[in-house]
Amino acid sequence: MASVKINNQVTIESNASDTLLETMEKAGLEPEYNCRDGHCGACRCKLKAGSVEYVGFAMAFTQPDEILPCICKAKTALEIEEVHYQPKAKRA
Numbered sequence: 861m862a863s864v865k866i867n868n869q870v871t872i873e874s875n876a877s878d879t880l881l882e883t884m885e886k887a888g889l890e891p892e893y894n895c896r897d898g899h900c901g902a903c904r905c906k907l908k909a910g911s912v913e914y915v916g917f918a919m920a921f922t923q924p925d926e927i928l929p930c931i932c933k934a935k936t937a938l939e940i941e942e943v944h945y946q947p948k949a950k951r952a
């Protein structure tokens with residue numbers, strides 16, 4: 861378990877078996893994605909602190925400080941920024 865701080869707003873706990881994208885979804889966030897396979901870049905965000913382990917092959921272009929949450933897992937505690945997400949809509 862490693863903590864993942866998102867946009868300096870929320871901190872969630874990662875799980876060793878989930879990608880960062882899945883981790884955010886399980887925490888009740890709805891991050892933007894499309895392919896979930898490292899191709900489209902829709903999930904791209906900035907890695908400010910910590911390190912990630914890639915579990916897939918990144919085809920989408922990323923800057924050196926950017927990561928693709930759909931194909932990587934947290935190796936250490938992380939701080940990520942510019943994550944585009946919606947909190948899950950509460951059911952009435």
Ligand code: FES
Binds near residue numbers: 894904928
């Ligand atoms: S969702 Fe397409 S690269 Fe992550």
